[in-house]
Amino acid sequence: MQTFDLEAQGLRELNSTLHAQVKETNQTSWEVINPKGSHAIAVGLDAPIEVNIKGSTGYYCGGMNKQATINVLGSAGPGTAENMMSGKIVIDGDASQYAGATGHGGLLVIKGNASSRCGISMKGINIVVHGNIGHMSAFMAQSGNLVVCGDAGDALGDSCYEARLFVRGSVKSLGADCEEKEMRPEHLEILKELLAEADSDAKPEEFKRYGSARNLYNFDVDNAAAY
Amino acid sequence: MSSHDENGIPFTTPRQSATFTADVNSDIRRAAATGIYDIRGGGAKRKVPNFDDLLFMGASISRYPLEGYREKCETSVTIGGLHASNPIELDIPITIAGMSFGALSGPAKEALGRGASAAGTSTTTGDGGMTPEERGHSTKLVYQYLPSRYGMNPDDIRKADAIEIVVGQGAKPGGGGMLLGQKISDRVAEMRNLPKGIDQRSACRHPDWTGPDDLEIKILELREITGWRVPIYVKVAGARPYYDVTLAVKAGADAVVLDGMQGGTAATQDVFIEHVGQPTLAIIRPAVQALQDLGMHRKVQLILSGGIRSGADVAKAMALGADAVAIGSAALIALGDNDPKWESEYNKIGSTAGAYDDWHEGKDPAGITTQDPELMKRFDPIEGGRRLRNYLKVMTLEAQTIARACGKNHMHNLEPEDLVALTMEAAAMAQVPLSGTNWWPGKSGSNF
Numbered sequence: 001m002q003t004f005d006l007e008a009q010g011l012r013e014l015n016s017t018l019h020a021q022v023k024e025t026n027q028t029s030w031e032v033i034n035p036k037g038s039h040a041i042a043v044g045l046d047a048p049i050e051v052n053i054k055g056s057t058g059y060y061c062g063g064m065n066k067q068a069t070i071n072v073l074g075s076a077g078p079g080t081a082e083n084m085m086s087g088k089i090v091i092d093g094d095a096s097q098y099a100g101a102t103g104h105g106g107l108l109v110i111k112g113n114a115s116s117r118c119g120i121s122m123k124g125i126n127i128v129v130h131g132n133i134g135h136m137s138a139f140m141a142q143s144g145n146l147v148v149c150g151d152a153g154d155a156l157g158d159s160c161y162e163a164r165l166f167v168r169g170s171v172k173s174l175g176a177d178c179e180e181k182e183m184r185p186e187h188l189e190i191l192k193e194l195l196a197e198a199d200s201d202a203k204p205e206e207f208k209r210y211g212s213a214r215n216l217y218n219f220d221v222d223n224a225a226a227y
Numbered sequence: 228m229s230s231h232d233e234n235g236i237p238f239t240t241p242r243q244s245a246t247f248t249a250d251v252n253s254d255i256r257r258a259a260a261t262g263i264y265d266i267r268g269g270g271a272k273r274k275v276p277n278f279d280d281l282l283f284m285g286a287s288i289s290r291y292p293l294e295g296y297r298e299k300c301e302t303s304v305t306i307g308g309l310h311a312s313n314p315i316e317l318d319i320p321i322t323i324a325g326m327s328f329g330a331l332s333g334p335a336k337e338a339l340g341r342g343a344s345a346a347g348t349s350t351t352t353g354d355g356g357m358t359p360e361e362r363g364h365s366t367k368l369v370y371q372y373l374p375s376r377y378g379m380n381p382d383d384i385r386k387a388d389a390i391e392i393v394v395g396q397g398a399k400p401g402g403g404g405m406l407l408g409q410k411i412s413d414r415v416a417e418m419r420n421l422p423k424g425i426d427q428r429s430a431c432r433h434p435d436w437t438g439p440d441d442l443e444i445k446i447l448e449l450r451e452i453t454g455w456r457v458p459i460y461v462k463v464a465g466a467r468p469y470y471d472v473t474l475a476v477k478a479g480a481d482a483v484v485l486d487g488m489q490g491g492t493a494a495t496q497d498v499f500i501e502h503v504g505q506p507t508l509a510i511i512r513p514a515v516q517a518l519q520d521l522g523m524h525r526k527v528q529l530i531l532s533g534g535i536r537s538g539a540d541v542a543k544a545m546a547l548g549a550d551a552v553a554i555g556s557a558a559l560i561a562l563g564d565n566d567p568k569w570e571s572e573y574n575k576i577g578s579t580a581g582a583y584d585d586w587h588e589g590k591d592p593a594g595i596t597t598q599d600p601e602l603m604k605r606f607d608p609i610e611g612g613r614r615l616r617n618y619l620k621v622m623t624l625e626a627q628t629i630a631r632a633c634g635k636n637h638m639h640n641l642e643p644e645d646l647v648a649l650t651m652e653a654a655a656m657a658q659v660p661l662s663g664t665n666w667w668p669g670k671s672g673s674n675f
């Protein structure tokens with residue numbers, strides 16, 4: 001295990017050290033101490049390493065991650081795991097706005113709650129939130145799965161495309177062109193796997209599925225009020 | 228037409244309205260028939276004060292000129308030296324603006340790369356990600372970071388020579404993109420992670436930041452991902468240039484791209500193109516003032532775009548304080564867009580060469596703004612690249628001709644003092660004297 005003191009060694013040094021790890025690195029386990037809410041911690045990683053951040057992080061922790069596993073032993077600021085491609089990011093506490101924004105792949109797990117716009121414009125990422133999510137989550141979500149074990153706020157899935165949204169609790173309101181969908185066996189299968197990977201003991205059968213009604217896919221004047 | 232009625236009473240001469248013009252009426256009829264606003268490509272077509280309203284004075288007894296072809300007039304420009312360890316070095320101060328793959332075909336992107344590289348300048352990706360065609364043929368490629376983040380990925384970011392965070396475009400300040408279903412081919416759909424054939428609305432706002440304080444952190448993140456190697460540009464529309472440039476610089480931009488309302492777009496609402504934003508001529512001086520007030524003029528580069536057509540436009544933009552310019556529409560015309568040789572085909576789709584702007588429909592007779600494989604065959608990227616190179620060289624020679632005539636051994640030495648304006652409006656916007664006077668509206672010390 002390599003320990004990195006962010007306060008003493010600085011952000012540039014941290015990220016360039018982590019970027020220097022290649023596929024065959026034997027330094028696979030890293031611990032970052034004193035994160036103190038710093039921004040852009042462990043961004044742009046591209047190696048199968050594990051990074052444990054001991055404390056809370058600022059904006060964009062784990063941004064554009066590929067391959068790496070990042071554990072935040074605290075809460076995460078806005079845009080955590082933004083545009084993630086692969087790998088796994090686990091936030092022990094809560095996540096601020098835009099968690100997992102535009103993510104293309106990999107798994108983001110938030111053990112606490114996520115704020116507004118969780119999964120905005122997601123493009124293939126899987127997100128599992130143990131708690132609740134805020135308003136405008138999965139706005140323009142394109143693909144991937146958003147699993148919410150608690151409740152969802154206003155305007156869930158507004159203008160979403162093909163992303164699958166699963167909510168166990170209540171949904172305050174659905175956004176434009178988002179509707180409840182039939183839960184089919186393949187969806188239960190997806191849920192089962194994601195819940196297991198995210199260490200949640202929720203049961204797939206307890207969830208409802210939401211997604212695009214596909215009415216806004218091509219412009220129609222009769223839907224003008226929804227635009 | 229008879230001039231009297233059956234009782235011999237004269238008819239009044241039929242009079243067309245200056246308010247309800249033929250254009251306006253056709254817009255109303257089109258809206259009534261379809262129920263959707265008009266979407267089109269290109270920039271503002273209305274007349275606005277522009278570079279044609281400025282003139283250079285040239286040398287005289289008090290200023291001596293440089294000898295054409297003999298005395299050097301440098302054109303190189305370095306962009307992004309402030310924070311990046313690998314700034315972009317361009318031979319000419321004319322860059323190719325971001326135009327999306329999706330709006331343009333793969334071969335058109337390739338041609339842009341070929342032409343720009345041969346002329347010693349950069350190209351820019353667009354809403355739709357980086358294509359191998361463009362990366363392969365552009366020696367210097369600027370990678371756009373857009374609200375939609377279509378195709379955004381760290382591998383391509385690391386292949387880029389610079390990153391351009393797009394906040395806005397001159398054609399549609401505050402608006403997002405639009406790529407209609409017809410143009411969503413399999414390849415475009417895959418690059419954007421969206422189903423084929425649906426209308427794609429690109430967001431108007433970034434999904435994970437709002438405002439200048441967030442922008443600063445976003446820039447930090449991108450620099451950390453790219454190891455502080457490549458410059459980071461911020462592109463803004465000509466909305467509030469003084470404040471936008473100030474905030475971009477404070478957020479840590481290496482360069483600001485400023486795009487006026489004549490600037491082209493692939494597709495957006497006509498009402499947006501014609502009614503939102505400020506003319507290119509009007510936005511330069513406030514932007515330069517912002518840089519000067521921060522002590523950053525020539526340290527953070529200003530790249531101006533929106534209706535740049537000729538070496539004269541380049542020279543005028545630079546005289547007013549820009550470090551470089553970017554071209555979109557003009558580059559497409561150089562490739563063969565709107566060429567009269569396709570006139571009969573333009574007629575078939577209700578247009579005429581020079582006016583064709585329905586690029587979003589994907590039926591471009593010139594085969595440039597389309598994803599239709601048959602139409603694409605009409606466009607040869609090697610020939611297109613050669614034409615673009617020629618055009619860029621001509622613009623550069625023209626700009627040098629003017630700079631030499633003003634006695635400048637580098638394009639950057641052109642200054643507002645070299646210019647006069649032909650109209651009051653242009654004088655006020657460019658803050659150069661109305662021709663024949665030593666005055667412009669708003670000049671301090673004058674009591675206008």
Ligand SMILES: Cc1cc2nc3c(=O)[nH]c(=O)nc-3n(C[C@H](O)[C@H](O)[C@H](O)COP(=O)(O)O)c2cc1C
Nearest residue numbers: 324325326327353354490491493533534554555556
């Ligand atoms: C076909 C086309 C596609 C464009 N696509 C983009 C884009 O993806 N992103 C962007 O920031 N600007 C885009 N633009 C705007 C240009 O980057 C640039 O601001 C504009 O073309 C400059 O004005 P000009 O066309 O008068 O030279 C596009 C313009 C055109 C003509």
